[in-house]
Amino acid sequence: MTTMADGETTGTAPSSWLDTERPAARPDIEITEGLNGEPLAYDPVNGHYTRLSRSGAAILKALDGSMTGREFAFLAVRADGPGAGGHAEQTVLDFLDELRAAGLLTIPSAKGRREAAVRFARSSHMPRRALVGPGVSVVLDPVVAVLRRAPLVFGGLWTAAAVGSLIAAGAVVASPQAADGPSLSGLGWGWALISGFMLVQTVLHELSHGVACRFNGVRVREIGVGLLFYVVPAAYVDRTDAHRLRTRGPRVVIAFAGVAVDVLWLGGWSALALTTDGGPAHLAIVMVWLQLGLLLANLNPLLPTDGYHALEAAFGAVNLRSRALTALRCQVLRQAPPSWLAARSRSQRVRYQLFGLICLVYGLVIAAFCARSLVLLAGWLT
Numbered sequence: 001m002t003t004m005a006d007g008e009t010t011g012t013a014p015s016s017w018l019d020t021e022r023p024a025a026r027p028d029i030e031i032t033e034g035l036n037g038e039p040l041a042y043d044p045v046n047g048h049y050t051r052l053s054r055s056g057a058a059i060l061k062a063l064d065g066s067m068t069g070r071e072f073a074f075l076a077v078r079a080d081g082p083g084a085g086g087h088a089e090q091t092v093l094d095f096l097d098e099l100r101a102a103g104l105l106t107i108p109s110a111k112g113r114r115e116a117a118v119r120f121a122r123s124s125h126m127p128r129r130a131l132v133g134p135g136v137s138v139v140l141d142p143v144v145a146v147l148r149r150a151p152l153v154f155g156g157l158w159t160a161a162a163v164g165s166l167i168a169a170g171a172v173v174a175s176p177q178a179a180d181g182p183s184l185s186g187l188g189w190g191w192a193l194i195s196g197f198m199l200v201q202t203v204l205h206e207l208s209h210g211v212a213c214r215f216n217g218v219r220v221r222e223i224g225v226g227l228l229f230y231v232v233p234a235a236y237v238d239r240t241d242a243h244r245l246r247t248r249g250p251r252v253v254i255a256f257a258g259v260a261v262d263v264l265w266l267g268g269w270s271a272l273a274l275t276t277d278g279g280p281a282h283l284a285i286v287m288v289w290l291q292l293g294l295l296l297a298n299l300n301p302l303l304p305t306d307g308y309h310a311l312e313a314a315f316g317a318v319n320l321r322s323r324a325l326t327a328l329r330c331q332v333l334r335q336a337p338p339s340w341l342a343a344r345s346r347s348q349r350v351r352y353q354l355f356g357l358i359c360l361v362y363g364l365v366i367a368a369f370c371a372r373s374l375v376l377l378a379g380w381l382t
Contacts, residue, residue, distance in 0.1 A: 017069070017100075017107065018093055024065030024106045025099075031057055034244040036316045041104055047221065049243045050102055051318055059092070060099060065106065069096045094339055128226040128236065136210060136223055144214045158260060165267025172273045172288045177281070190283045197287070201265050202235050205258040209237040212257035216250040218242045228304070231367060251313035255306050259298055266291040302362045324356030 030042040034049075039057035041050040052060065059076065067075070073092035096105075103109050147154055210220045221238035228234040242254050269291060273284035299307035304321065312320055323341075330337045331353050341349060 017110070018073075018096060019068060019070050021069060021107050022065045022067060023063050023069050023072070023096055023100065025060050025063045026104060026106055029060070029104055031061060032244060034246055035318060036248065037246050040243060043103065046103075047240060049240065050104060056095060059095060060104060063096075063099075063105065069093065072096070091339065098339065126226040126228045126234065126236070127230060128224055130222040130224040130238075132223045134219065134221060136207075136220055137214060140207065140210045140214045140220065143211050147211070147215060158264075161267060162260070162263045165263050165270060168270035168274060169266050169288055169292065172270045172285060173292075175274075177285060190279070190286070193283065194287065194290070198290075201262070204261055206235050206237045208257040208261045209239055209254060212254040213237075213239050213242060216242075216245060216254065218245065218254070248313050248316055252310050255310035255313055259295065259306050262291065262295055262298070266295065302359050303366070320355070321359055324352045324354075324359060326356075327352035328356030328360065 026043075028044055030044065031052075032040050032042055034040050035051060039052040039054060041052055041057070041060060042048075043050070062076075063072065070093065073089045073096065076092050077089045099105050100107055101109055206223055210223065213220050218239060219241045221240060223235070223237045225233065225235050239254055242251050245251050266288065269284045269287040273281055273288055276284065297303075298305045301308045301311045308321070312318065326338065327341055327349055329335065330341065331349075336342075337349075341352070344352070
């Protein structure tokens, strides 16, 4: 999802096309509301949502192709009163150029740095391959129907199980046999079991996001696999339409649904580690450590994980990482800021830049760790 006048664009709008072309909103673009009651433009061709300000939504609706961009900007500014002009007119022109770059107008988007920035902002940076389309709802909806019969009961049961899981995991970590961390020697065929269990858990993790979506009336577009940052294998469920939810609570629940299931897996392996010995206990201890690592990674707010999405939902933020990286890019490359960034105070821009820098450095560290792990694995296999 991109945002406008959160639009990830840079520079001052060129005047050439605005002087000659007559911009009009694409007739298939849907203007709706979501995200704390804010306007959204939905593009049914690519499934993208573009967040708009109230004035931005009014401008998009008013574009009917009857006048050039500059004529429209002139009349729009004059409508605000005789004192308006100059800077306000340029702001409207910049916004029209951002709308074009986002593909929301009947005039095709140009190819340039501004448009490349929009494409970069829209990209998930994770090549995807869908395995199941919208038909997955046939599997999810019966589960949702059961949950809706007694949501408080199921919520209470999960809370009790989660507390028990964390207590049991703490007992395992504090036990003498696990004090030095997981021992990976002597697992033998245990690695095949670990891979199988993790595959099943991953599927249930993603399906739980889908269940939470359907529970809140959100369409599930697809479930599939991808490469996060073009390197790290990952499964996903496309819950883009959760942007239509106006309140924060349901979006937080959708983001945390997978983590909720992972906590139960942690409890199951912890119980097995505490009640068995020998090979099964050894395998269970390894799985407990693996589960704890996955939970910590998935709750990390510096990567586009469930924890990050839950943080955005809880604070009503949108595209926090993308905004932060855009602010950092504009500062480093000395580019003119997009309209949403230019409207922020200096301290707000600095905070965005700092968060962007932290995310960038952390992402590079993770990439280096993955590369090193692959090199070590290749050496171990040979």
